[in-house]
Each structure stands twice: as structure tokens, then as C-alpha cells.
Amino acid sequence: MIELDVRNDEAYALAEQWYDEVVFTKVISLEKSPDYAALNEELSELRAKYKHVALLLITKKPSLIRELKNRKLRALLYVQGGNLKINRAALEAKVDALISPELGRRDSGMDHILARMAARNDVAIGFSFSPLLRANPYERANMLRLMMRNWRLIEKYRAPRFLTSSAESIWEVRAPRDLMSFGIALGMEIPQAKASLTFFPQKILKK
Amino acid sequence: MSARPKTLPPTLRDKRRYIAFQVVGERKFTSREIKNALWETSLRVLGELGTAEAKPWFIKFDEKSQTGILRCDRRYVERVRFALALISRINDSHAVVKTLGVSGTIKRLKMKFLKEFGWK
Numbered sequence: 001m002i003e004l005d006v007r008n009d010e011a012y013a014l015a016e017q018w019y020d021e022v023v024f025t026k027v028i029s030l031e032k033s034p035d036y037a038a039l040n041e042e043l044s045e046l047r048a049k050y051k052h053v054a055l056l057l058i059t060k061k062p063s064l065i066r067e068l069k070n071r072k073l074r075a076l077l078y079v080q081g082g083n084l085k086i087n088r089a090a091l092e093a094k095v096d097a098l099i100s101p102e103l104g105r106r107d108s109g110m111d112h113i114l115a116r117m118a119a120r121n122d123v124a125i126g127f128s129f130s131p132l133l134r135a136n137p138y139e140r141a142n143m144l145r146l147m148m149r150n151w152r153l154i155e156k157y158r159a160p161r162f163l164t165s166s167a168e169s170i171w172e173v174r175a176p177r178d179l180m181s182f183g184i185a186l187g188m189e190i191p192q193a194k195a196s197l198t199f200f201p202q203k204i205l206k207k
Numbered sequence: 208m209s210a211r212p213k214t215l216p217p218t219l220r221d222k223r224r225y226i227a228f229q230v231v232g233e234r235k236f237t238s239r240e241i242k243n244a245l246w247e248t249s250l251r252v253l254g255e256l257g258t259a260e261a262k263p264w265f266i267k268f269d270e271k272s273q274t275g276i277l278r279c280d281r282r283y284v285e286r287v288r289f290a291l292a293l294i295s296r297i298n299d300s301h302a303v304v305k306t307l308g309v310s311g312t313i314k315r316l317k318m319k320f321l322k323e324f325g326w327k
Binding site: 129 | 231306
């Protein structure tokens with residue numbers, strides 16, 4: 001079992017007990033090009049501390065995604081979805097993963113074209129659990145609705161996908177079996193839910 | 208004549224599963240708090256109709272090791288698990304519920320999953 005997105009030190013420690021492999025994610029919110037020397041230094045520090053490191057990019061500029069991708073930073077590159085242009089740019093730039101493309105939207109942020117592109121470009125789509133914990137029941141119902149819709153697209157076009165807790169604090173980490181039940185609630189079969197915690201994350205880590 | 212209906216034949220009984228769970232929290236929780244949290248989350252996530260179908264039932268909670276057992280219908284195990292995963296606070300203290308395993312009988316459940324927590 002592999003957890004691909006943990007954003008906090010304490011949460012990492014807890015997740016390490018429950019999972020075989022855990023990826024620590026550093027969140028960066030960018031509006032213009034970052035200072036690459038400083039970023040590289042920080043990443044190498046994180047790499048010394050954690051086994052796997054990823055970079056979660058939150059941005060409004062599609063060009064920044066391409067820029068970071070071409071820089072060949074020695075870390076996995078995730079993009080936070082939510083903006084249609086960003087979703088598309090992330091899939092076109094072939095980043096490692098696009099996390100919750102429906103976040104903060106009133107539609108699912110994906111259509112059949114994007115889903116097919118994700119499958120072709122081998123970009124994984126991440127379903128994250130922690131936004132559900134922070135939402136009120138109305139928002140939660142809507143998020144689940146959109147995630148179910150995305151799941152149907154992803155299943156049809158066989159895009160790579162994974163389940164993650166996206167924990168920003170220790171209280172948002174969930175055990176692998178519980179994340180599987182989250183996937184099953186979205187409409188996955190049990191083997192599919194298992195594959196999105198084992199097979200697909202492994203493929204990403206091997207890249 | 209006895210006051211209660213006769214025990215149903217096995218084929219007509221509810222098919223149950225027992226879930227063992229562990230609570231990781233800021234502080235230790237009492238049995239009563241866990242029971243309320245279970246009902247609250249079940250009603251919130253599954254709704255009244257869903258709860259009626261899933262038939263969750265609180266069995267036991269060991270306050271020392273913070274582990275417990277609950278019962279539900281065998282077709283709705285995953286639903287109940289999802290409801291448990293959506294617990295983030297119990298009485299305004301942070302908590303995470305981790306399911307340890309599912310079994311058809313309490314005896315096997317204790318043997319398989321709860322032995323290490325000191326259950327008999």
C-alpha cells in the first residue's frame with residue numbers, strides 16, 4: 001500500500017506506520033517563476049529527510065506548469081486541479097499527477113477529452129479524501145457527486161488513478177483499507193480500489 | 208406463551224458482519240462518546256434510510272486500548288467503513304477511526320484483530 005500525498009511532518013510519521021511507502025508533498029503556490037536555486041536546495045533537504053518527495057504546484061498560470069516540468073527537478077510533480085485551463089495544461093505537460101480536478105468547482109473539471117488525454121499522456125488523476133473532511137454536508141455531497149462522475153470517465157478511458165488522503169495534518173490521515181472504502185463509495189470495484197493504492201502509485205514512483 | 212417472537216431460522220436471519228476498529232485521538236474517548244459518534248456519522252453519511260438498511264450497531268468499546276466492535280449488515284460493510292472514515296471530530300476533539308478488520312463472528316474477530324490489544 002502506497003500513500004502518494006502527505007503534506008505534514010507528523011502526518012508523514014503516522015502514515016509511515018500504516019503504509020509501506022509514503023510520499024511527502026511540498027506545497028508551493030506560485031504566481032511567477034520561483035527561485036530555482038532555493039527550491040532545489042529545499043528539495044534536496046527534504047529528500048534527505050524523507051524517502052520520496054513530491055512537489056504540489058498550485059498556480060493560475062499554465063506556462064508555469066510547463067516551466068517546472070522542463071526544469072527536471074528531482075521530485076515528483078503534482079498539480080492541484082480546479083481550474084479548467086490548469087487541468088488541461090497539466091495533462092498536456094505530462095506531469096506525474098493531477099490532484100482532484102474538481103476541487104472548488106461546480107462541475108467536475110474533466111470531460112471525455114481530458115480523460116482520454118490523461119490516459120494517453122499517462123498522467124494519474126488523484127482522488128483526495130481530506131477536502132471531504134473539511135466540507136459541510138452540502139459541499140460534501142456535491143464533491144462526492146463530482147468525484148463519482150470523474151471516476152466513470154477515468155474507468156472508461158482507463159486513465160491511471162490513485163487514492164490519497166492529501167493529509168495536511170495528522171488528523172486527516174486515513175488507513176489504506178479505509179481509503180479503499182472511499183474508492184468503493186465512488187463506484188470502484190474492490191480490486192480496482194486496491195489497484196489505485198498499489199499498482200498505479202507504484203507505476204508513478206518508478207518513473 | 209412467551210412474550211417475544213420465536214428466533215428465526217438461520218436462512219431468514221439478518222446476515223451480519225462485525226467490524227473491529229481503533230480510535231486514534233487527541234485524548235482518550237469514553238464508550239458513550241464513541242457510540243454517539245457512530246450513530247451521528249452513520250445518520251449523516253448514509254442518511255436515515257441508509258442507516259436503516261446498513262443496521263449499524265455499537266457492540267463494545269474498550270476504553271483502555273481505544274478499540275471496539277460494531278455490527279452491520281454484510282452488504283453494507285463498505286458503506287459503514289466509509290462513514291467511519293469520515294469521522295474527523297468526536298466531541299470537538301480530533302480523532303481518526305481506523306478499521307482493523309471484518310469478521311462473521313465476534314469470537315473470530317477478537318482472535319484475528321483484537322488479540323494484540325489485550326482482548327480475550
